[in-house]
Amino acid sequence: MLTGGSYVQYASILSVTHTTLSAGIPVITDTMRASVLVETGHVELQERPVPTPAPNDVLVEIAAVGVCGSDAHYYRHGKIGDHVVTAPIVLGHEASGRIVAVGAGVPESRIGERVSIEPQRPDPDSIESRRGDYNLCPHMEFYATPPIDGALAQYATIGSAFAHPVPDTVSDIAAALFEPLSVGIAAIGKAGVVAGGSVLIAGAGPIGLVCAQVARAYGATRIVLSDINSARLETALRFGATATVRPDDVGDLEPFDAFVDASGAPSAIVAGIGAVRPAGRVVLVGMGSDELTIPVSIVQNRELILTGVFRYANTWPTATALVTAGLVDLDALVTGRFALDEVADALDADRIEGSIKAVVLPQLVSDGHPASERRSS
Known part of the structure; x- marks a missing residue:
């Protein structure tokens, strides 16, 4: 587990895997690492194809993912109410990152933009969406709600309108936690x-x-x-x-x-x-x-x-304003930082006395030492 310090400090004790830049253009590999819930109580690191952004989508290189109680519940019990895990799934719906590719209809000028992900894909033509209550759309596809994969991977796609730009004064971790803030x-x-x-x-x-x-x-x-x-x-x-x-x-x-x-x-x-x-x-x-x-x-x-309250709608502008103005402190909520191959530990972090919020940094892979033995400088 990573316990404080800057991204540079984390990188000094972990191997970092990410896109590289060629003349300012991201070079993306064909495959990525993803943490997959393969069965109740068992996650494993897998190599998967990097998703291709569909029209009006963006591809985001994931920087940070907050661990939610629902993630831990799926991990331990395999279901929440009527939502049942019946096939391997990538958990994680509190996420931030950087746009590295765009689908048709999205300006290329968005490449390189730091964003907070609103992890929803409502049907824009549903009655609920048309009246502004898109969170109640009966056809919703929501990150990490079976069978939709979430963000505990190096890359994920999302509709461009749901990739919200964040100012440089907001950290990647805080940007990921715009999701619980929205609740x-x-x-x-x-x-x-x-x-x-x-x-x-x-x-x-x-x-x-x-x-x-x-x-x-x-x-x-x-x-x-x-x-x-x-x-x-x-x-x-x-x-x-x-x-x-x-x-x-x-x-x-x-x-x-x-x-x-x-x-x-x-x-x-x-x-x-x-x-x-x-x-x-x-x-x-x-x-x-x-x-x-x-x-x-x-x-x-x-x-x-x-x-x-069922999720949220139209909250990201307010979240951005509150955090930017210093009225809400999200970074201070984080009590544990984990690499992508430590997701099992992150999912159980809520059982640690004093734990508030665990965050996974998907571009990082641990040095092989147990999380309990490693400390950042």
Whole structure:
């Protein structure tokens, strides 16, 4: 595992494989390395053909990939709800990189552009897409959702409109984490958080922490995070929370304008609903049980608005603005960096005490030493 330091420092202890430039034009090899989930609990490094960008697509040399809880769930269980892994698949949907080739209809001037990938391919003609809710498109092809391959490889293609340029002041790692930040933007937007408002957030994992940062950026003055893990609660105070609480004590607090669940824990959800003022909002983000018993009388009598968040739409411009302005810190969330042949370790990093976010750097391959033994200078 890579534990801090610059890209140059990482390269000093790892072998680097990437495209080369000839008169400013990338030279791309025919094959690439990809980390493939071949069966539940087993990933292997494979050599695969470099994908060719279709019309209106771009080919991205992947620089960084954040590891999401859904990646770990597919790795350990082989499915999430109705989405079942039935064939080898490349995981990873939080990604950034550099455009190295373009398909027909895309200006060649985009080659060399650093981008954050929005890992969605909606049908532009669906009713949902036409009304702007393209994240709800029933024909969506989403990175790392079976059977669609993700970004834990040296290259990936995406529609040109979903390869968002990022300024040089934003790191490759932060650009990859625009994806979970987008979940936070969507959630806080649904919660209706405004300047001077209040919000309770359950779950001090990566999504809860980005929700807190977004709420702070939007002007909320009371941002309380709940979690059962004391260390995570301490971390939350560094990422936007004005206070923290254990779920059992939520009922003792003054009511909130909104509640965002980023835990998926039934008890936390019930407690959070009970902590919302009349006419407030409840937003369910965390993945938990498919069914949940909720206090319907509270929802009815207080006329609460209860909704869910499924991915995001039209969030990348906001993500770019928040990070560029220094209102959200994504780099600080990263507690582990891994090479492409260490994906199994990255997928299990959430089991390490103090871990927040693991990131894989696909252009790097380890020097053969176990991740636990290697440290960057």
